[in-house]
Amino acid sequence: MGLSVEPQNEAVDLLRRLVQAPGLSGQEAAAAAVVEAQMLRLGFDRVWRDEVGNVIGERRGDLPGPRLVFEAHMDVVEMGRREDWSVDPFGAALRDGKVYGRGAADTKGSLAALITALGSLERAQIRGSLFAVGSVGEETLEGAGLRHALEALQPQGVVVGEPTGCRLAMGQKGRARIVFWARGRAAHSSTPQLGENALIKAAEIVRRVESLPLPEDAWLGRGVMAPLFIQSEPLPPLSSTLPHACQVVYDRRLVLGETEESVLGEYRRALADVPGWELAVEEVSFETYTGRVLRAPDFHPGWHMPPDSAWVRGAVSALEGAGIDPRPHAVPYCTNASTAAGEMGLPALIFGPGDIEQAHVPDEYLAVEDLLRGVEGYRALALGLPLALASQGA
CATH class of the missing domain: 3.30.70.360 (Alpha-Beta Plaits)
Known part of the structure; x- marks a missing residue:
């Protein structure tokens, strides 16, 4: 890993605090407070909550470039039966190199990794503006919360954080x-x-x-x-x-x-x-926890990015340069990217630490090694994707 000890510790500590701030869809206020405080602590140029409760942080670069969004949702599903857990579902126990708790893999690990990654970049490295978004409501209605942020931010590309094992997903059902x-x-x-x-x-x-x-x-x-x-x-x-x-x-x-x-x-x-x-x-x-009602048909289209596009090739190159094997693929599950790519037509990718098999199960966990690999991956994508968009005239 190329990360120094400080961001490594930041990522693990942030993940644990997020797990300790549980919240179903519409109950993300505690997690939002953790996200907002961490963005401010890391020196994001702007940090705010929109009217539906998404937490948004912007890092502005010294170099011209596009507006890119890196997003992961803050809400989690029910813990299920307490007796099926061998640990406190919201205790964020750190044991044998793993952080345990509801949402650790799905998808607070991605959220902790992308906030840490964007916060660790020097302004001189950044092209354009990078936005970190902790979104609301994904587990109830994919895309409804993120759409609100995307319509306001008008980005040229979106990376959605979900557990892909730090492989690059360029499409989904x-x-x-x-x-x-x-x-x-x-x-x-x-x-x-x-x-x-x-x-x-x-x-x-x-x-x-x-x-x-x-x-x-x-x-x-x-x-x-x-x-x-x-x-x-x-x-x-x-x-x-x-x-x-x-x-x-x-x-x-x-x-x-x-x-x-x-x-x-x-x-x-x-x-x-x-x-x-x-x-x-x-x-x-x-x-939402801010009192706004989000309503939509529960229909979320499949999508796929062309593998030979500058967007995908740029992502593959960036991850390989960071020592991460991207192995581009499509995932069988649905994410907020259905709105970004399938409905709004934005270039999108799915990337994040952890295994989807850990989602929604008792004793859910995320390995620290995966979390730190995710930080490296998000750093690489944040630096490489603006160049890819520039090469295709975006």
Whole structure:
């Protein structure tokens, strides 16, 4: 590692303080205070919170160049069952070279690494402006919080921090939450012929959905359509009544070129001869810790950067120069980059320390070695990507 002891210690200490500041989506105020204080301590030129609660810090360079955003989300998922953890989920225990706790890998490690990296650069090294963003709400609604920051900052490129094992991800599958409603007619369960059982109709919907082939492309692989939830109405404890409605919720993983219209159209055609049903992309909303309500359809497109583009080649070169094997690839999970690249059309990459297999599990951890490699990687990208954008005329 080329880092001096001071930034190494800074990164580990920041990660531990972030883990000790838990917060679900809409409850990130404690983590935001840690992020804001660290940016100020490291001498960022400007540090502020926007109206939805994103924390943004700017490092201005002495050299002309683009505006680049380095982002990671501050929120985490529920800890799950406490008895499944062998450590305090929010204690940030440092043991055997690993920091343990909810969010250590997903994705407070990336946040700690990128803040440390940008804060360690000399102004004479920086081209343009580098922005570190701790975003809100990713675990509930990808991209909604980050979009607010990107629309204000108008960057020329975005690096999203997620656990990639410090490999370079130049694309990802998208994600959609699709809800089917089957409509029926209630009747006593002793005389089902007098009603229409919505659960039976929902079963037919599931059968047809499961029989449909899923699209595939060379970059992102095959799409996925996985059922998550089924619920009929009326709910127990009411008994002896045929359900008059049944809801089935699916998680769809999207490949390149799929839109909300194309995906829903596929299922409408497959179910055209089935009476009494509806479908839609679920709309999700949450209230940020600043009191703003963010609301959007839960549809996040897949995307991929051309591997021969100056943007990707510049990132590969920068990481290799730092002694990091980038091995460019696409990830199967969804991130805030769906908004940056898939919706807003910005050059984007995903990069960060840690393993995605650590996300959302008991005893989640991030190895200190990975964290420090992430700091080196972000430093390299911050210095190399402005040159790459200049070479393609951005």
